[in-house]
Amino acid sequence: MSQYRKDQNENAAIETALDVAFGIARVAMWIGLVLLTLSISVLCYYLVAFAQPQNHLDVNQAVGFIGYAKTALLAGSVMFGVGASVLLWGEWTLSLYLVLASAIILAMPFATSQFLQFPPPPDIANPISEATQTEGSILAIIAAFAVVFNVIVAIRDRVEHGFRAENIKYGKGIREEHDRANVFLGKCWQLPYCRKFVRERCPIFHSKRTCWKERVGCMCEELVIKNAMEGKVIPKDSVGAAAMIPKNDRLTVLQKMERCRQCVIYNEHQKHKYKAALPVTILLFIGMSGFMWRALYEMMQGFIQRLDRFVSTVSLGTAKEGLIAAQFKNTTIPFEAVLVVCFLLLSLAYILKALEYAMFKLKI
Numbered sequence: 042m043s044q045y046r047k048d049q050n051e052n053a054a055i056e057t058a059l060d061v062a063f064g065i066a067r068v069a070m071w072i073g074l075v076l077l078t079l080s081i082s083v084l085c086y087y088l089v090a091f092a093q094p095q096n097h098l099d100v101n102q103a104v105g106f107i108g109y110a111k112t113a114l115l116a117g118s119v120m121f122g123v124g125a126s127v128l129l130w131g132e133w134t135l136s137l138y139l140v141l142a143s144a145i146i147l148a149m150p151f152a153t154s155q156f157l158q159f160p161p162p163p164d165i166a167n168p169i170s171e172a173t174q175t176e177g178s179i180l181a182i183i184a185a186f187a188v189v190f191n192v193i194v195a196i197r198d199r200v201e202h203g204f205r206a207e208n209i210k211y212g213k214g215i216r217e218e219h220d221r222a223n224v225f226l227g228k229c230w231q232l233p234y235c236r237k238f239v240r241e242r243c244p245i246f247h248s249k250r251t252c253w254k255e256r257v258g259c260m261c262e263e264l265v266i267k268n269a270m271e272g273k274v275i276p277k278d279s280v281g282a283a284a285m286i287p288k289n290d291r292l293t294v295l296q297k298m299e300r301c302r303q304c305v306i307y308n309e310h311q312k313h314k315y316k317a318a319l320p321v322t323i324l325l326f327i328g329m330s331g332f333m334w335r336a337l338y339e340m341m342q343g344f345i346q347r348l349d350r351f352v353s354t355v356s357l358g359t360a361k362e363g364l365i366a367a368q369f370k371n372t373t374i375p376f377e378a379v380l381v382v383c384f385l386l387l388s389l390a391y392i393l394k395a396l397e398y399a400m401f402k403l404k405i
Contacts, residue, residue, distance in 0.1 A: 063128065070124030076117030077142070081149055083110040084169045088150060091161035100164055107165070111172040118146070118176040122183035135191070136387060139184030147177035181383055188390045199315055199397055211260035212305030226313045229258060234306045242269040247282035253307050256297035257287050260304045264289075302404045315400040322396055323389070330385050337384070341377040 087103050122139060129135040150170050217223075217233035224231035230246040239259040240246045252258025259265050264287040268275075276282050289297070301307045330337075399405050 066124045066127035068124075069120040070128060073117045073119070073121030073124055076113045077121055077146070080110040080114035080117060081146065083107070084114070084172065085149065087165055088161050088169060091165045100162065104164060104168065107168050107172075111168065111176075114146070114172055114176045115179070118179045122180050126183060126187050130187075130191075136184045136188045136390065139180050139187060140383065140387070143177045143180035143184060146173050146180065149173055178379070181379070185383065185386050188386050192390050192393055195397065196319065196393070199312070199401065200319075209305050209308065210303035211300065215305055226310075226317060229253065229306050229310070232306055232309045232313075234309055235259070239266065239269040242273060242275055244275050244282045244285035244287075247275050247277060248279045248286065250283065250286070253301045253304075253310065255286055256294065256301065257289055258301075258304065258306065260306060261300040262287055262289060307404070308401075311400050311404055315396070318396060318400070319393075322392065326389055326392060334381070337381045338377055341380050341384075345377065 083106065087098075087107060090098055091100075091103070121142065125135060125138060129138070150166070150173050212234055215234055215236075218235060218237055219233070220237050221231065221233075221235075223233045228249070229235055229252040230240050230243065235246075236259065243259055243265060245252050245255060245258065245265075252260075257265060259269070275285055292300075
C-alpha cells in the first residue's frame, strides 16, 4: 500500500512539474509574441519615418531606440521560439509556425523598403537590417532543431514500437515468443509473435513461405488454428506442406490484404521494413541533395530575382528591381544557401513522415 501511495505521489509530482513547465512556456510564448510585434513595429516606424524627405527626428535618439528594439526582438525571438517548441512539441505544424515567423522578421525591412520613396540613412537602415537577419535566423535555427528532434523522436518511437496496438485486430495483446531469434526481415515464422505450438503444425512454416504472401496465417485463418489444435500431421517436405495451405475462397484478395494489415505478425514485419528503408531513404536524400545542390542554389537565386520583379511590378515601378537580392550580398553565409538548407530539412522531415505513413498506415 505504501508503494502504491509512493507511486501516486511521484506521478502527481511529475504532473505538477509538467503543468508548471507548460504554464511557463505558454507565458513565454505570448510575451515573446508581444515583444516581436512591438519591436518590429518600432523598427518599421523608423524605416518609414527616416525615409521621408523632411523629418525632424534625432538620429542619435532613434539609434538608441532601435537598440532597445533590437534587444526586445532578440528576447522575443528566443521566448517565442522556445515557448512554442515546448507547447507544440511533437506537432508537425510547429516547424511551419517558426519558419513563418522567421520569414516575416527576415522580410520586414526589405518588404518595407520596397515602398519607400527615399531610402533611410545607413545609420538607421543597417542596424535594423542586421537585427532582423540575426533574430530571423535564430527562429529559423530553432525551427530546424525542432524539425530534427521531432524526426528523431518519431523514428525512435517507430523503431521501438512500430505499430499502434489499437490498429491490431488479429493477435492483439499476444506476448512475444522467445524460443527463436527475431530474424531481421525474416519470414512470419521467424518473428517473435509466431506461436510455437502452431508453428510446429503450420503448413506455411514447413513450406518455408510467408503468411502475408499466401494471405492466410495462424492469426487470421481458423483452419490453420483448428488443424494445429487437432494435431494434424503436416508433411515435412516443402511441396507437400504447400499443398496443405488453406485456400479461403470466401474472401476477396482485398479483404485478405486488410486482414494482414490488422495482424500483429505482419505489423512486426512492417517495423523491420521501416528499419531497413529508413537509412536507405536518408542516404538517398543526402546523395540527391548533394547532387542537386547547385541546381537548388541557382533556383533559389532565380526565385529571389523573380520576387524582385514581382514586387517592382505590383508597386508600379516605385520599388527598384534587384533591391531584395542586393540586401543579401554582404551576408557572411549566402542567404540563398540558408534558404536551401531550410527547404531541404523540411523536405526530409516530410519525406520521413511519408515513409512512416506508407509503412504503418497504408502498410504497403
